[in-house]
Amino acid sequence: MNPQWDIIGSEGFKFMGKMNASISHEIKNVLAIINENAGLLEDFMLMVEKGVPLDSERLKKLADKIQSQIQRADRIVKNMNTFAHSVDKTKGNVELGELLSFMTVLSQRLAAMKELTFSVVPPPDPITITTHPF
């Protein structure tokens, strides 16, 4: 029997749910922007079909926007994946500076909604402990 679970069980689940819900909202926002740009692309095509000359500069900007949003989404999904894999392990070596920086990134959206910003000063030397990171 591991008495820790009585303390971290319920709160831990709530925490994970909250973080993952926040990540899903972030991804949703990115998808909405990509969708908007794909919609604009279709509008462009309709205009071209009606004989309006193609503005290739605007179309290029549109492709750039989609790609930069994909990069943003990739970063979010990478963090989501790191977070997911950090809880499917039971115990491991954790460097506290790294964990703190990672938590700051994960919490950014929730903090921004309360008009807060975090900044992390990692310890000069790595501090590694063996624990369950979340």
Next chain:
Amino acid sequence: MNPQWDIIGSEGFKFMGKMNASISHEIKNVLAIINENAGLLEDFMLMVEKGVPLDSERLKKLADKIQSQIQRADRIVKNMNTFAHSVDKTKGNVELGELLSFMTVLSQRLAAMKELTFSVVPPPDPITITTHPF
């Protein structure tokens, strides 16, 4: 003290990690396809700049592809959000047929990787219990 946490604590965290990791891989796959299409769009633009006439039919197909992938991503993110919010609640009314269907959708990718498919026959009448769904 709630002795259940000793049983579900560690396994529950692993389960959540595994499901969220799987969701993140699904989203990553969708993003990769969108990115590929955005790359093709840029290639088109380069060709147009070099004087190749624009194939508006192909460009329209490309926009369609991006939008259908966005819809796919939206569905995944919606499930992710439902999953996240179902664990940040402690207890609630759960309809077992609904929960089973939802779990089937969530597990599809992991099952497909093992060449398995699930099909759910929900109970004819709703069966509602009060529990912690995950």
